[in-house]
Amino acid sequence: MLNPYLPREAEIVERIQESATIFTLRLRFTDPDHQAQYRFEPGQFNMVYLYGVGEVAISIVSDPEDESICDHTIRIVGRVTRGLAKLQAGDRVGIRGPFGRGWPLQAAEGRDVLIVTGGLGCAPVVSVINYVTQRRERFGRLTIMQGVKHADDLLWRERYQHWSEMDNTQVIVAADKASRDWPWRIGRVVELFDEAHIDADKTIAMMCGPEKMMEVAAARLLREGMTANMVYMSMERNMQCAVGHCGHCQYGTHFVCKDGPVFSYNQIESLIGKVGY
Amino acid sequence: MSVSKPRYFARRDFQRLIDVLLDCGYQCLGPQEKDGAIQYLPLDQVASLPQGYRDVQSPARYQLQTTDSPRYFSWANGPQALKPLVFAPRESLWHSKRDADGRLQFVETIPEPTPLAVIGVRSCDLAGLTIQDRVFLHGDKHDPYYAARRENLLLVAVNCSHPAETCFCTATGNGPVAEAGTGFDLLLTELNDGYLLQAGSTRGEQVAAQLPLTDANDQMHYEAGQQRLAAEQTMSRQLPALNIKKSLLQHQEHPQWEAIAERCLSCGNCTMVCPTCFCHAEQEQPQLDGEASVHERVWDSCFTVGHSYIHGMVFRQETKHRYRQWLTHKFSTWHGQFDSSGCVGCGRCISWCPAGIDVTEELAVICKEQPDA
Ligand SMILES: Cc1cc2nc3c(=O)[nH]c(=O)nc-3n(C[C@H](O)[C@H](O)[C@H](O)COP(=O)(O)OP(=O)(O)OC[C@H]3O[C@@H](n4cnc5c(N)ncnc54)[C@H](O)[C@@H]3O)c2cc1C
Ligand code: SF4
Numbered sequence: 001m002l003n004p005y006l007p008r009e010a011e012i013v014e015r016i017q018e019s020a021t022i023f024t025l026r027l028r029f030t031d032p033d034h035q036a037q038y039r040f041e042p043g044q045f046n047m048v049y050l051y052g053v054g055e056v057a058i059s060i061v062s063d064p065e066d067e068s069i070c071d072h073t074i075r076i077v078g079r080v081t082r083g084l085a086k087l088q089a090g091d092r093v094g095i096r097g098p099f100g101r102g103w104p105l106q107a108a109e110g111r112d113v114l115i116v117t118g119g120l121g122c123a124p125v126v127s128v129i130n131y132v133t134q135r136r137e138r139f140g141r142l143t144i145m146q147g148v149k150h151a152d153d154l155l156w157r158e159r160y161q162h163w164s165e166m167d168n169t170q171v172i173v174a175a176d177k178a179s180r181d182w183p184w185r186i187g188r189v190v191e192l193f194d195e196a197h198i199d200a201d202k203t204i205a206m207m208c209g210p211e212k213m214m215e216v217a218a219a220r221l222l223r224e225g226m227t228a229n230m231v232y233m234s235m236e237r238n239m240q241c242a243v244g245h246c247g248h249c250q251y252g253t254h255f256v257c258k259d260g261p262v263f264s265y266n267q268i269e270s271l272i273g274k275v276g277y
Numbered sequence: 278m279s280v281s282k283p284r285y286f287a288r289r290d291f292q293r294l295i296d297v298l299l300d301c302g303y304q305c306l307g308p309q310e311k312d313g314a315i316q317y318l319p320l321d322q323v324a325s326l327p328q329g330y331r332d333v334q335s336p337a338r339y340q341l342q343t344t345d346s347p348r349y350f351s352w353a354n355g356p357q358a359l360k361p362l363v364f365a366p367r368e369s370l371w372h373s374k375r376d377a378d379g380r381l382q383f384v385e386t387i388p389e390p391t392p393l394a395v396i397g398v399r400s401c402d403l404a405g406l407t408i409q410d411r412v413f414l415h416g417d418k419h420d421p422y423y424a425a426r427r428e429n430l431l432l433v434a435v436n437c438s439h440p441a442e443t444c445f446c447t448a449t450g451n452g453p454v455a456e457a458g459t460g461f462d463l464l465l466t467e468l469n470d471g472y473l474l475q476a477g478s479t480r481g482e483q484v485a486a487q488l489p490l491t492d493a494n495d496q497m498h499y500e501a502g503q504q505r506l507a508a509e510q511t512m513s514r515q516l517p518a519l520n521i522k523k524s525l526l527q528h529q530e531h532p533q534w535e536a537i538a539e540r541c542l543s544c545g546n547c548t549m550v551c552p553t554c555f556c557h558a559e560q561e562q563p564q565l566d567g568e569a570s571v572h573e574r575v576w577d578s579c580f581t582v583g584h585s586y587i588h589g590m591v592f593r594q595e596t597k598h599r600y601r602q603w604l605t606h607k608f609s610t611w612h613g614q615f616d617s618s619g620c621v622g623c624g625r626c627i628s629w630c631p632a633g634i635d636v637t638e639e640l641a642v643i644c645k646e647q648p649d650a
């Protein structure tokens with residue numbers, strides 16, 4: 001039986017600087033057989049190991065049908081991520097994964113897709129947006145709502161611009177504080193629901209970001225007539241093992257690493273927004 | 278396999294049991310008095326067993342006393358039993374090596390333990406082990422470190438004749454005697470001058486076959502039965518007679534959590550001595566030569582700040598939230614995760630809590646009313 005704790009070596013094929021504190025590592029397993037059989041779903045994550053420092057949970061943002069590569073977009077926050085940021089093409093890391101349950105993309109086929117995110121560059125939903133825009137005909141209307149604190153925090157401005165020009169797609173970006181050339185709204189993302197065209201019966205919502213924001217957004221969607229099992233959110237908790245053994249990611253009954261990180265709202269309704277879970 | 282009929286094993290022959298286990302290639306561990314507590318330590322001489330020892334346990338208290346009783350097992354439990362033997366307090370998971378070209382190599386460090394026979398295991402210890410098996414061995418992620426140690430274990434259980442004042446295994450349904458199918462290889466019932474011995478597995482049968490056993494008489498069976506009844510009756514601690522699992526969830530904002538937090542030191546002792554707690558942290562130990570790094574795991578506790586830390590925040594900053602996590606996990610959310618309670622009624626968390634917090638009393642306060650349907 002495979003040892004779920006043992007990483008495998010991967011090589012950085014390319015490193016892309018996305019902003020001052022955000023970078024993308026494009027990775028390939030050095031064992032070609034492992035690369036060939038490696039499969040994941042958008043919303044799943046890997047444990048990325050930096051030699052001598054430790055492992056961190058990072059979402060996979062590349063396309064699940066691209067079998068040659070695995071992309072991770074990482075924000076520098078602490079020990080491991082700071083060290084990872086220093087790596088260059090050709091350097092090696094350890095990878096374990098993929099872990100967890102991803103986004104309900106099967107259930108989303110044929111439906112309108114509403115993405116709600118807040119905070120800094122929210123990697124988990126980037127994978128869905130990419131997935132949907134690559135397969136536009138299989139989905140209905142695509143609405144992307146993104147809230148940032150400051151206009152300068154918006155990563156990939158050109159991408160948002162590009163998405164907003166696509167057919168049947170609405171992009172609503174808001175910043176608490178705008179900058180001079182800010183083309184989008186000012187205000188908090190949850191205040192912008194009035195602008196979105198949400199057809200409650202046809203929509204599936206996927207969110208990630210601050211829990212308070214997701215809680216408020218989910219309540220709003222339910223008021224719009226959506227059902228709790230069509231509202232999904234990606235959760236974050238401390239992760240050590242990623243396989244349901246270390247106990248750190250417990251969220252009520254759930255283990256975020258294996259029962260999540262993506263949950264439907266009805267699974268976590270009694271917990272979200274409450275202090276101490 | 279079903280449990281074999283009890284046969285009589287004289288106390289004067291006890292060394293023979295140790296010798297047979299050693300001859301079969303097992304390292305033997307048995308209870309011994311060390312630093313004022315009963316601990317499981319390597320055993321080759323029957324004289325090392327804690328003959329005549331009794332334990333006095335109450336909230337925040339564990340004390341040993343000696344008596345002139347010839348019995349080896351007339352105490353309830355010490356701070357640890359089986360958990361550290363299968364789920365090591367600190368162990369290496371793998372090493373990584375980096376060569377001159379920066380290439381990484383990962384080498385797993387799965388233990389290759391010698392077979393281990395543990396004498397003196399209690400029914401609550403067996404129940405705790407079954408629960409840890411569910412954590413580490415069931416589901417799609419099998420833990421090879423735990424599994425390697427687990428497969429090497431031979432368990433010689435002893436029915437509890439002298440539960441401590443802190444014990445409540447009758448309330449959780451895990452004791453004081455070990456029932457068939459709870460995982461022992463051999464089971465002893467200690468009587469005044471000897472033991473009733475039963476085998477619960479083929480390996481246990483093989484050991485039993487090498488022991489001088491005789492038929493048990495009615496008097497012995499009667500003595501065992503009386504002893505069981507007496508043990509059951511000394512256990513006065515109860516659990517609330519309602520659906521605790523549901524009730525706890527309905528009382529997550531109960532004022533008692535705050536009241537407990539005023540006493541709780543958030544030290545994590547309860548989680549360390551608990552036979553079912555499985556939380557651990559992973560950490561890195563880079564070697565001095567810079568060419569290798571050891572990745573290990575160490576026991577952790579939901580009472581630490583790091584347990585609920587993610588960058589920029591701690592989800593359970595306050596003690597009341599940590600205690601709520603511990604109690605709710607043990608008695609409620611554990612059911613949803615592993616189809617059983619996370620408590621086997623061993624009472625360790627009561628004795629070893631420096632503040633003397635008693636889970637049974639706290640549950641009684643929090644889970645008073647019948648939960649809504
Ligand atoms: C399912 C999931 C997906 C994630 N996807 C991404 C992503 O795509 N991009 C990205 O930049 N970040 C992502 N994160 C967050 C990322 O794991 C943390 O930023 C990272 O662990 C911080 O590590 P550090 O050592 O740099 O920080 P420090 O603050 O030094 O943290 C110390 C240690 O605490 C733990 N820890 C700290 N923050 C987190 C956290 N948020 N989640 C889990 N463990 C944590 C880690 O073990 C970490 O090494 C994700 C987290 C989860 C749970
Ligand atoms: S919660 Fe307390 S009484 Fe229950 S198994 Fe753990 S240590 Fe023993």
Ligand code: SF4
Pocket residue numbers: 247250548553554555556577578579580602603604606607
């Ligand atoms: S969360 Fe707390 S109570 Fe639950 S297993 Fe971990 S340490 Fe024990």
Ligand code: FES
Pocket residue numbers: 238239240241242243244245246247248249250255256257258
């Ligand atoms: S990360 Fe260890 S249990 Fe989920």
